[in-house]
Amino acid sequence: MTEPQLLPVTTHAEFDARFRDCLARAHVTLQLFDPDFAVFPLGDSGVDAALRAFLHGSGTLQLAAHSTAHIERHYPRFLRLLRDYSHRVECRVTNSVLHQLTDSFCIADGIHVLRRFHSDHIRGQAAFDAPGAAEIPKQRFAAIWAESYVALQPTATGL
Template sequence: MDESLLVRFDTRRDCEAQWRAVLARAVRQLDMFDPDFSVFPLGSSEVDAQLRAFLHGGGSLRLVLHDPGHIEREAPRFLRLLRDYSHLAECRQTPRALRQLTDSFCIADGLHVLRRFHSDWMRGEAAFDAPGAVDVPAHRFAGIWEESRQTLLPSVTGL
């Protein structure tokens, strides 16, 4: 049996490296919550390729955020990915009552998790092969997901 691994970080570079490590381990389900996803390079070509491979392999992606503005302005590749894989990827926006939530996390397959304790800082931890570390964030994500409404819908404009 593999042992779990816990990695603490406090810089943007280390946070991104651990986030990419969580993404690389995702096979079936990827759940992410962040106020605006401005810290995560969702619009980069490398992340786009990684997420497309994940979704092409049958994975499912769920994102929840407070404000979609950053993604709308800075991540056109990610918007195309949402359009291309609308059957496997969904993005939701929190209601006003949940906008005080300031943590950030990414959960892969109920086994791996990256958590930033507060979205204003890079301090956090990543846990790999650690289902126990995923329990609380997964429970929080389920509640946030249920309360949130779909956003960043694929649409045809100008018609």
């Protein structure tokens, strides 16, 4: 295993770059939580290509949010990806009890994590090859996932 890398995130450009780094390192699982995913570049063509390659290579994506409205309005590429890989992607919405949660994170393969400490601010940290740094976000994601319900399901007419 390589040495853990801890990198601060203080700007939108750094967040975008670290998110793409996290995607590039994922091989088996991607778990994402954010209140609305407005900061995540899920509609970007490069991110779409990276997610498609990840899912085509037998990866699975789990996405949890308080609301999917931003995704539905602004990320048509992601909605197409969901339709094309519905067997490998699951999107859930948290129940109202969890709406006080304001952090945000992306976990790749349980050892790489990108965290924003509060969803109202971009400040955060990326930790690559760092299973210890990913442990608490993994536990938080499991709890969030258990208390959420399925959303963004593709239908015969699209979404």
